[in-house]
Amino acid sequence: MSFAKARYVVWGVAVLLGFALVASRVFHAPLVGAATPFTSLPIVAPGSAAALASAAHGLDLSQLDPTCEPCKDFAQFADGGWLKANPIPARYPLWGRVFELRDTNTARLRTLIEAAAASPATGDARERQVGDYYAACMDTDTIDKLGITPIAAELARAAAVTPATLAVEVAHLHDMGIGSLFTLGSEPNPAGSAKAEILSMNQPPLTLPDKSYYVDPAKEKIRTSYLEHIAKMFALAGDDATLSATEAKSVLAFETTLAQNMRTPTELRDPITNTNVEPIAKAAASLPGFDFSAYLAARRIPSTGTIDVGQPAYFPALAQTLSTSSASDIATMLRWDVLSSDAATLAKPFDDESFHFFGTVLSGTVEQRPRAQRCVDAATRDLGDSVGIIYDRKYFTPKQRARAVAMIDTVKETLHDDLTTLPWMSPHTRAIAVQKLDLMAVKVGYPDHPRDYSNVTIGRDTYAANRVNAAIAAVRRRLNDLGKPLDRTRWNSPSPTVNAGYNPAANDITFYAGILQTPFFSDMFDDATNYGAIGIIMGHEMTHAFDDSGRHFDGYGALTDWWTAPDAKNFNARAACVSNQFDQFVIGDGVHANGPLELGEAIADLGGANLAYRAFERSQIGKPRRTIDGFTPEQRFFLGFATFQTEEDRLEYAKQRATSEPHPLGPFRINGALANMPEFARAFSCPIVSAMVRTGKNRCQIW
Ligand SMILES: [Zn+2]
Known part of the structure; x- marks a missing residue:
């Protein structure tokens, strides 16, 4: 999951697909000058000598x-x-x-990374780490054997949440990069990048692509499929069929209530309405019933100063949802956040079900990308600058x-x-x-x-843990920017x-x-x-x-x-x-x-x-x-x-x-x-x- 925020989204030129592609988601001037007519184009066969000459x-x-x-x-x-x-x-x-x-580029990287993974003794420390990461991702025997085990402890933690421990549990999930209920992190100062970075909190990413999927009557069929998907995932995690179906309804109802009070992707494009800097105490007061100081303490974030509240109407609505939901509904929501956040790192049944819903139902894709491609992309996401060095040496x-x-x-x-x-x-x-x-x-x-x-601790047979370790390090790296001017040497x-x-x-x-x-x-x-x-x-x-x-x-x-x-x-x-x-x-x-x-x-x-x-x-x-x-x-x-x-x-x-x-x-x-x-x-x-x-x-x- 990403901490999406209009202010520091870099507007790329091309569509960004999730790394795993699933699971997370005619002039009034007179015509002048003669131009070559287009009607007498030579037809050139692909790969012919003429095509190759043109390619130059x-x-x-x-x-x-x-x-x-x-x-x-x-x-x-x-x-x-x-x-x-x-x-x-x-x-x-x-x-x-x-x-x-x-x-x-993925194929180029695959060749280079597989070489690093095959001979860990010959590469430098960066190559070794990338090689280990890739090897662990490709080790489906171990991954399948482990089943739900890699996230069992996190699911149990989330299941045990009470109103008294909610803030600390949400902090824990946020430290792992899981955007439960809301997101909070450091952002460049809206008064200028030379000033100290400040806290920023925003509406969270939804599981479905955007708000319309929860509220648009035309998307009812997708919601029905989503219910089936949630139930299937909970069943794979060990819950019985009746409980899983109940949990699915609970998650969809909870997310729908949150979505109703969220802004649309179009509304999130406006940097003015999505920037509202206020004292932290005021932001905390907009979330009554949620122990904001315990949350900040758990994340080792000072509770004084200012915070940019991206979507101010969202937080009182979130507080209202929390106060009217049962402890069990909240626990189920958090368990779903854990289970759905990176299902692609788990055993095949989770990976397949996740692809079925996000890849096929939502996007019409027919088959899953080869595992090796997805593992190269995962390594590039989690150890990006090391993978970059491996690529740049040969291709730039x-x-x-x-x-x-x-x-x-x-x-x-x-x-x-x-x-x-x-x-x-x-x-x-x-x-x-x-x-x-x-x-x-x-x-x-x-x-x-x-x-x-x-x-970042990366082991050769601990894929899910590698993912979590990399996510924790990335979240911590961004939080450490708090109070400092924007580091303009950094690449996104x-x-x-x-x-x-x-x-x-x-x-x-x-x-x-x-x-x-x-x-x-x-x-x-x-x-x-x-x-x-x-x-x-x-x-x-x-x-x-x-x-x-x-x-x-x-x-x-x-x-x-x-x-x-x-x-x-x-x-x-x-x-x-x-x-x-x-x-x-x-x-x-x-x-x-x-x-x-x-x-x-x-x-x-x-x-x-x-x-x-x-x-x-x-x-x-x-x-x-x-x-x-x-x-x-x-x-x-x-x-x-x-x-x-x-x-x-x-x-x-x-x-x-x-x-x-x-x-x-x-x-x-x-x-x-x-x-x-x-x-x-x-x-x-x-x-x-x-x-x-x-x-x-x-x-x-x-x-
Ligand atoms: Zn653009």
């Missing part, structure tokens, strides 16, 4: 669907060939180039880093020019926006100061991560070594492909500093209103254009895309595409224009973006994303952003009346 420029022609007109549906034109040749694998709820690269070179840094510098200069010349912004707001960009730090590849895991995810991010508290962007790889980036690719693929992602992350959420933070990570009222009004009107545009996209089964939830990502895509296009033009000054494979540099730029966003989702999973996931579906991201760019229409000579051309007041334009 970063463009694989076999990914195209030449039967579709680019001005009608660019996503289908650009990615249709690849999607047809690469159906969604049985083990995934969605598939695309990002997910393919994640699989590639100083040359790659230098090219990426040079590209980011060019995109940043382009944004600087844009902010300086933007017609709709007043000089006051503009000055602070430019300052914010100038202060933005850039992290590329891997951290200079990797985390040390030498104090391990370097093999296929993602990038913007962190508003640190005002920095991060590009992990794992994403700076083919087919998105290579020092072999030409500028058109590199800027169209990873360059747009660079612009995307920078734009997050100025999206509907990020714009509320200044260059020092302080949540402060630096916008004049007319500028804010202008921004909101422009953002509403994007939100309305995305609301129109249809997912299926009558479900539409969710404009307000996806707004930040959609703004970042539109801003990123505009910035990267101008940065690309800037990079081409003085260079010869070459048409390759029948495509102009501009066309190849836009095809690069479509390569990055290649994606198809199973319907069940796409519908889940509509309420829980801020990243729009891949095809909507491609067509949504590019339809607002006259440069795209020009590159493909689109007629003015085309699906891919938005004109007049329909054209959305922010950055």
Whole structure:
């Protein structure tokens, strides 16, 4: 479980799947310039000599669907060939180039980690520890033999909870990273990252993907399956059938009461309403009947000072639920939190049942990922910087880093020019926006100061204990930040991560070594492909500093209103254009895309595409224009973006994303952003009346 909080979520560019994938969860300017017609595309077989030659420029022609007109549906034109040749694998709820690269990185790591696990005597201390962790995770004989044993003591503790011991038991669970009833940890100071970190408490993650799953009448069928899942898990843990069924009803009723008083993922995107700093004593008083000082003492946290209460209405409602629930219902809830928090570490029946519900029922996935892949991902989650060092040595070179840094510098200069010349912004707001960009730090590849895991006990045959030890260390590491300024050298995810991010508290962007790889980036690719693929992602992350959420933070990570009222009004009107545009996209089964939830990502895509296009033009000054494979540099730029966003989702999973996931579906991201760019229409000579051309007041334009 994660301690999700809008303030320090890093907004990545791609959908984050849980590590185990289960169990925890169209312009009004006249068309100018002649473009290459798209109708005479050469058809290239995958793997042919022509395809390989194209690959050197970063463009694989076999990914195209030449039967579709680019001005009608660019996503289908650009990615249709690849999607047809690469159906969604049985083990995934969605598939695309990002997910393919994640699989590639996992396979690379598997080879390296298996070597470390096979010869523990030869590696350094980090390799040895990663090897031991992986070996324990792969030792299913031992895991299956142990059954429920690894968590039996924790289940017994939770079962014995009384009103008098509740606060201490919740503290104990929180120390293990289990978000029972609420979450509490250290967060960057909302008054600025140079100030001391403060406590923060928030509504907890729910077992189902988001609030709607508990309250939406249309999701009743899923709730019925959820009841069956809970009962099955309790039965596997040793409870008889009648008791398990009663426990399942108790858990669903308890979670539903909590969910009714929680905010939706869309509401959690607003950093202002989710930041409420007050004295700890006041926060404690909002939770009557819960011994908050005993809770803090048990976690060794001082009870004086201030705390940021993310969702103030949640806590009195939680207190009310606790006061009207029986001791046995509360104990059952806590037992469920223990049992469900990491069922994937337990014996096969628990792992299988967990996959059945989260993988198949909720996401439509057909089969479980191979254990080895899941164990590599688990090691990457728990010992991330050590796994990162193993990856970086082989797959990330100083040359790659230098090219990426040079590209980011060019995109940043382009944004600087844009902010300086933007017609709709007043000089006051503009000055602070430019300052914010100038202060933005850039992290590329891997951290200079990797985390040390030498104090984390990892044994070769104690998988569940390894998981708990790593979780306890991670929770303690974050709590130790309390009272100190934000450590800006720290990275939020391990370097093999296929993602990038913007962190508003640190005002920095991060590009992990794992994403700076083919087919998105290579020092072999030409500028058109590199800027169209990873360059747009660079612009995307920078734009997050100025999206509907990020714009509320200044260059020092302080949540402060630096916008004049007319500028804010202008921004909101422009953002509403994007939100309305995305609301129109249809997912299926009558479900539409969710404009307000996806707004930040959609703004970042539109801003990123505009910035990267101008940065690309800037990079081409003085260079010869070459048409390759029948495509102009501009066309190849836009095809690069479509390569990055290649994606198809199973319907069940796409519908889940509509309420829980801020990243729009891949095809909507491609067509949504590019339809607002006259440069795209020009590159493909689109007629003015085309699906891919938005004109007049329909054209959305922010950055
Ligand atoms: Zn993003």
